[in-house]
Amino acid sequence: xxxxxxxxxxxxxxxxxxxxxxxxxxxxxxxxxxxxxxxxxxxxxxxxxxxxxxxxxxxxxxxxxxxxxxxxxxxxxxxxxxxxxxxxxxxxxxxxxxxxxxxxxxxxxxxxxxxxxxxxxxxxxxxxxxxxxxxxxxxxxxxxxxxxxxxxxxxxxxxxxxxxxxxxxxxxxxxxxxxxxxxxxxxxxxxxxxxxxxxxxxxxxxxxxxxxxxxxxxxxxxxxxxxxxxxxxxxxxxxxxxxxxxxxxxxxxxxxxxxxxxxxxxxxxxxxxxxxxxxxxxxxxxxxxxxxxxxxxxxxxxxxxxxxxxxxxxxxxxxxxxxxxxxxxxxxxxxxxxxxxxxxxxxxxxxxxxxxxxxxxxxxxxxxxxxxxxxxxxxxxxxxxxxxxxxxxxxxxxxxxxx
Amino acid sequence: xxxxxxxxxxxxxxxxxxxxxxxxxxxxxxxxxxxxxxxxxxxxxxxxxxxxxxxxxxxxxxxxxxxxxxxxxxxxxxxxxxxxxxxxxxxxxxxxxxxxxxxxxxxxxxxxxxxxxxxxxxxxxxxxxxxxxxxxxxxxxxxxxxxxxxxxxxxxxxxxxxxxxxxxxxxxxxxxxxxxxxxxxxxxxxxxxxxxxxxxxxxxxxxxxxxxxxxxxxxxxxxxxxxxxxxxxxxxxxxxxxxxxxxxxxxxxxxxxxxxxxxxxxxxxxxxxxxxxxxxxxxxxxxxxxxxxxxxxxxxxxxxxxxxxxxxxxxxxxxxxxxxxxxxxxxxxxxxxxxxxxxxxxxxxxxxxxxxxxxxxxxxxxxxxxxxxxxxxxxxxxxxxxx
Numbered sequence: 001x002x003x004x005x006x007x008x009x010x011x012x013x014x015x016x017x018x019x020x021x022x023x024x025x026x027x028x029x030x031x032x033x034x035x036x037x038x039x040x041x042x043x044x045x046x047x048x049x050x051x052x053x054x055x056x057x058x059x060x061x062x063x064x065x066x067x068x069x070x071x072x073x074x075x076x077x078x079x080x081x082x083x084x085x086x087x088x089x090x091x092x093x094x095x096x097x098x099x100x101x102x103x104x105x106x107x108x109x110x111x112x113x114x115x116x117x118x119x120x121x122x123x124x125x126x127x128x129x130x131x132x133x134x135x136x137x138x139x140x141x142x143x144x145x146x147x148x149x150x151x152x153x154x155x156x157x158x159x160x161x162x163x164x165x166x167x168x169x170x171x172x173x174x175x176x177x178x179x180x181x182x183x184x185x186x187x188x189x190x191x192x193x194x195x196x197x198x199x200x201x202x203x204x205x206x207x208x209x210x211x212x213x214x215x216x217x218x219x220x221x222x223x224x225x226x227x228x229x230x231x232x233x234x235x236x237x238x239x240x241x242x243x244x245x246x247x248x249x250x251x252x253x254x255x256x257x258x259x260x261x262x263x264x265x266x267x268x269x270x271x272x273x274x275x276x277x278x279x280x281x282x283x284x285x286x287x288x289x290x291x292x293x294x295x296x297x298x299x300x301x302x303x304x305x306x307x308x309x310x311x312x313x314x315x316x317x318x319x320x321x322x323x324x325x326x327x328x329x330x331x332x333x334x335x336x337x338x339x340x341x342x343x344x345x346x347x348x349x350x351x352x353x354x355x356x357x358x359x360x361x362x363x364x365x366x367x368x369x370x371x372x373x374x375x376x377x378x379x380x381x382x383x384x385x386x387x388x389x390x391x392x393x394x395x396x397x398x399x400x401x402x403x
Numbered sequence: 404x405x406x407x408x409x410x411x412x413x414x415x416x417x418x419x420x421x422x423x424x425x426x427x428x429x430x431x432x433x434x435x436x437x438x439x440x441x442x443x444x445x446x447x448x449x450x451x452x453x454x455x456x457x458x459x460x461x462x463x464x465x466x467x468x469x470x471x472x473x474x475x476x477x478x479x480x481x482x483x484x485x486x487x488x489x490x491x492x493x494x495x496x497x498x499x500x501x502x503x504x505x506x507x508x509x510x511x512x513x514x515x516x517x518x519x520x521x522x523x524x525x526x527x528x529x530x531x532x533x534x535x536x537x538x539x540x541x542x543x544x545x546x547x548x549x550x551x552x553x554x555x556x557x558x559x560x561x562x563x564x565x566x567x568x569x570x571x572x573x574x575x576x577x578x579x580x581x582x583x584x585x586x587x588x589x590x591x592x593x594x595x596x597x598x599x600x601x602x603x604x605x606x607x608x609x610x611x612x613x614x615x616x617x618x619x620x621x622x623x624x625x626x627x628x629x630x631x632x633x634x635x636x637x638x639x640x641x642x643x644x645x646x647x648x649x650x651x652x653x654x655x656x657x658x659x660x661x662x663x664x665x666x667x668x669x670x671x672x673x674x675x676x677x678x679x680x681x682x683x684x685x686x687x688x689x690x691x692x693x694x695x696x697x698x699x700x701x702x703x704x705x706x707x708x709x710x711x712x713x714x715x716x717x718x719x720x721x722x723x724x725x726x727x728x729x730x731x732x733x734x735x736x737x738x739x740x741x742x743x744x745x746x747x748x749x750x751x752x753x754x755x756x757x758x759x760x761x762x763x764x765x766x767x768x769x770x771x772x773x774x775x776x777x778x779x780x781x782x783x784x785x786x787x788x789x790x
Binding site for chain 2: 106109110111112114115118121125160161282283284285287288290291294295298316319336338339340341342343345346347349350353357
């Protein structure tokens with residue numbers, strides 16, 4: 001079906017808000033190449049569970065695409081030039097965009113067109129980023145990453161990838177650092193409250209009650225019942241003798257919160273959907289808490305575009321055979337604090353990279369520190385780059401210096 | 404509009420990777436550029452007789468520069484760097500233009516053509532493998548060519564379904580994990596660590612092609628007593644170490660001309676734990692040096708074996724917003740497509756680097772030339788610097 005044949009009825013199976021949004025923009029969608037329209041519809045399908053920042057951005061994107069003379073519309077030529085097999089063209093891509101995207105991915109790899117797709121996607125993303133550049137946040141963002149719980153200090157020098165971009169503290173007093181980080185988060189949330197703009201993710205149990213209305217919280221420990229239900233489904237698929245990784249990925253993507261009501265952490269639909277996505281879209285998030293925290297940070301920054309984000313890593317379980325890791329009834333867990341420190345260090349670097357991809361990155365503040373250790377790094381306009389400080393300091397002091 | 408993967412941006416990125424490796428290698432080892440050396444001493448004029456044997460080690464879990472040959476990665480590869488590089492010719496820019504899935508990419512390495520099948524299905528390559536070219540042209544038995552592969556997903560890599568080659572001309576393929584699970588019948592938790600599959604492995608998709616009888620035959624062919632195999636399995640820590648054990652045993656008992664071993668521990672990276680990924684790289688580094696030592700200490704192989712080591716491809720770059728850094732290889736960016744190759748053995752120049760871009764499919768024509776067979780359907784070009 002060509003895009004020009006799109007009808008409101010094409011979206012009949014979408015969730016209510018997504019259907020309404022797609023119907024409102026059907027004229028714009030009709031003018032887009034099939035591949036791009038399908039990928040955009042895949043995003044629109046999630047509209048009901050998007051954060052406010054995502055919904056606003058999608059609206060802006062559609063408005064820009066509506067303008068036939070816009071640079072974004074010009075970049076559609078790259079997508080129109082991509083190959084599309086007759087079989088794929090016959091797929092119900094508007095009604096089932098996710099299924100179409102999976103088949104398209106396999107097809108593009110097979111016909112060696114993934115590089116062309118990548119070129120088209122990169123150009124589009126760059127143009128989109130240019131249009132977003134003016135959208136600086138009202139309040140500069142702050143991101144704090146606490147790593148290395150229970151890992152002894154001095155085993156290895158930390159933050160080598162981050163140090164060139166900020167000031168490295170070698171006499172950091174980590175006592176009370178989590179409390180200080182939470183106090184900073186709380187203060188910012190109370191000063192400029194806004195939904196889904198203040199986040200605290202813990203790789204273990206939360207250090208605060210999760211009834212703080214201004215702060216959105218996620219705890220890996222609290223998600224254990226949900227994780228175990230998902231692991232059971234993964235295990236059943238893997239041992240069925242009929243499901244490979246791609247099929248399993250599809251099955252995971254199709255999971256909905258209502259399938260797991262008994263295991264869900266109490267909260268609203270949007271947050272429950274987000275938590276489920278973290279555990280079904282992220283590889284390894286179901287088995288390693290360090291992977292979960294890193295992936296959660298990435299997705300929160302990408303989707304919610306928060307003003308303040310606190311990530312705290314906890315020790316992950318040791319490596320075990322994959323079949324055992326993917327079984328909820330596996331033996332009692334043992335933990336690997338030292339390996340988790342290394343995971344968290346890399347995770348902190350990735351969080352900073354993701355923070356730098358957001359509008360207003362030049363005014364953002366990033367702090368990472370070793371809980372129980374002696375090292376921290378701060379990257380902010382007020383901090384010297386590539387500098388090292390031997391001054392005895394706490395997280396509270398560093399946060400004061402960077403503000 | 405240039406949509407080729409070799410557009411300006413891609414090439415520039417690849418060349419930056421190559422430059423980084425080259426400068427690093429020169430700083431550490433004093434390696435010279437092969438092209439400059441050849442202008443003084445034409446390699447063909449001094450060519451030694453072709454060696455009789457070839458061992459190929461592929462990393463079926465991609466490894467990036469950052470964790471291997473870039474300055475920050477050197478801590479993970481002391482063996483490659485200090486022991487092997489000084490004896491090797493090193494290609495700094497090996498590009499894989501095919502599908503970035505491990506089985507299909509390794510099959511492409513083995514055929515010299517970019518295969519296009521579904522990475523997660525146990526199907527044979529479409530194009531003839533090196534093993535088939537060698538066996539047919541040189542009239543060699545299956546026992547002269549061995550493939551040691553990491554998981555069930557690789558079980559068809561040894562033989563294509565090409566009409567002119569294919570059935571009966573392939574390599575002997577051994578899957579150590581399957582061998583172990585067959586003999587311990589899956590009921591011994593002591594061996595679970597060795598039976599693990601990668602996070603993105605094909606799981607336990609039914610595979611009617613392999614069954615207990617073939618496993619028993621395989622064990623007989625290797626002259627490997629089950630009790631010895633099981634006892635040794637208790638002493639190793641990872642699937643790749645089990646593969647190394649099988650390889651050494653095959654070298655001792657069968658002494659095949661061609662051995663192709665794919666290491667796969669590195670692909671634990673898909674689970675997102677950086678420490679486990681770098682641990683696996685260090686293990687692979689150690690295994691590579693042990694393979695070279697095994698070659699040099701075995702009279703059947705010493706001084707008549709060329710060793711090739713290469714990752715099948717890389718992993719996503721940290722700065723690509725479409726990926727999640729080291730965890731996957733899904734973006735098709737320059738870093739995930741560009742890797743390295745090292746070759747060593749009699750007649751191969753030591754401590755030299757080659758900076759010209761080559762492709763991973765160039766391996767098969769080169770090996771075929773060394774093994775004196777005709778890889779007539781392979782699409783790659785000769786790596787002339789090692790011939």
